[in-house]
Amino acid sequence: MAAALTNQLHALVNNMFATGLLDDQFQQLQMLQDSSAPDFVSEVVTLFCDDGERIIGELARQLDKPNVDFDRVDSFAHQLKGSSASVGAQQVKNTCIQFREFCQQRSRDGCLKTLDLVRTEFYDLRNKFQVMLQVLPNVLKIHLTLSIEFH
Amino acid sequence: MAVATEAQFHVLAVDDSLPDRKLIERLLKTSSFQVTTVDSGSKALEFLGLHDHEDSPISVHADQLDVAVNLIITDYCMPGMTGYELLKKIKESSNLRDIPVVIMSSENIPSRINRCLEEGADEFFLKPVRLSDMSKLKPHILKSRCKEHYQQEEHLQSNNSMNPTNENSSSISSSCHKRKAVDGEILLHTIRPRHC
Numbered sequence: 001m002a003a004a005l006t007n008q009l010h011a012l013v014n015n016m017f018a019t020g021l022l023d024d025q026f027q028q029l030q031m032l033q034d035s036s037a038p039d040f041v042s043e044v045v046t047l048f049c050d051d052g053e054r055i056i057g058e059l060a061r062q063l064d065k066p067n068v069d070f071d072r073v074d075s076f077a078h079q080l081k082g083s084s085a086s087v088g089a090q091q092v093k094n095t096c097i098q099f100r101e102f103c104q105q106r107s108r109d110g111c112l113k114t115l116d117l118v119r120t121e122f123y124d125l126r127n128k129f130q131v132m133l134q135v136l137p138n139v140l141k142i143h144l145t146l147s148i149e150f151h
Numbered sequence: 152m153a154v155a156t157e158a159q160f161h162v163l164a165v166d167d168s169l170p171d172r173k174l175i176e177r178l179l180k181t182s183s184f185q186v187t188t189v190d191s192g193s194k195a196l197e198f199l200g201l202h203d204h205e206d207s208p209i210s211v212h213a214d215q216l217d218v219a220v221n222l223i224i225t226d227y228c229m230p231g232m233t234g235y236e237l238l239k240k241i242k243e244s245s246n247l248r249d250i251p252v253v254i255m256s257s258e259n260i261p262s263r264i265n266r267c268l269e270e271g272a273d274e275f276f277l278k279p280v281r282l283s284d285m286s287k288l289k290p291h292i293l294k295s296r297c298k299e300h301y302q303q304e305e306h307l308q309s310n311n312s313m314n315p316t317n318e319n320s321s322s323i324s325s326s327c328h329k330r331k332a333v334d335g336e337i338l339l340h341t342i343r344p345r346h347c
Binding site: 025028032037040043047051075078079081082083085086087088 | 169170171173174178180230257278281
């Protein structure tokens with residue numbers, strides 16, 4: 001039973017790396033988890049998810065205004081870019097870079113389209129993180145230990 | 152209470168982003184630093200015993216010192232006070248200017264990096280910061296300690312030369328006493344915290 005779950009988790013995480021959802025910064029997080037900080041990955045990921053949800057809400061609010069303050073929108077996109085880079089959320093990070101370009105161009109349409117994209121990608125990532133952290137938390141710890149040994 | 156054989160260096164980390172604060176804290180603790188994190192430049196200055204609206208820093212006496220900070224690591228882009236503005240305030244303070252400051256930024260902008268280094272930042276890290284970056288911190292702390300020790304030695308020597316005649320023996324013995332005290336102490340930048 002445990003082996004099947006481990007395999008599933010292994011497949012999930014590998015898939016996230018393979019499809020570019022995650023980059024090697026996530027492995028950096030894994031390396032920082034040990035017996036003195038056994039929940040480090042789940043804590044950082046949870047903070048990122050909460051922070052990301054807040055920022056996406058702000059982005060939507062800002063773009064909904066009759067006169068969009070693109071500098072403000074850009075600063076929120078910059079925040080999300082930063083925190084996604086810190087946890088290795090590569091795909092979300094890259095979309096934030098696109099987002100900032102539309103802010104530079106003062107393109108409301110471009111920003112709205114990119115907001116939709118970043119929202120979809122963020123929630124997809126969040127769902128996968130939740131599977132990792134809530135459904136299989138102990139398996140995750142085993143997996144992290146094993147993956148560190150094999151790398 | 153057990154006495155540590157080797158004092159841990161204390162780093163003050165400043166970042167408005169919660170996930171980033173968590174990460175930098177873990178990176179620093181993994182590298183055996185004692186860590187305090189704050190979410191803004193003004194809170195950093197408060198912790199360091201400096202109000203940002205005052206023109207002159209609070210003078211701090213040795214017997215009032217409670218908290219030592221050996222290095223400050225700060226994000227560049229923060230609302231309110233940027234990391235650069237925080238750096239400037241630290242360098243303007245006679246009490247704090249010798250504390251090494253490291254700037255972190257997610258953006259690789261050469262003019263920004265140069266501006267920070269010119270203002271006195273000791274190091275610039277590109278985010279996301281990695282474990283390998285942590286090994287760059289201790290040399291800056293040790294360098295500033297050596298500088299402080301050297302400055303104290305110079306000060307003692309210039310005191311000696313001001314009393315060339317029969318007061319020589321007493322001034323030498325008092326400076327020797329001071330030197331002993333300096334050698335015996337851990338040379339930390341100690342600042343009275345204002346939050347308690």
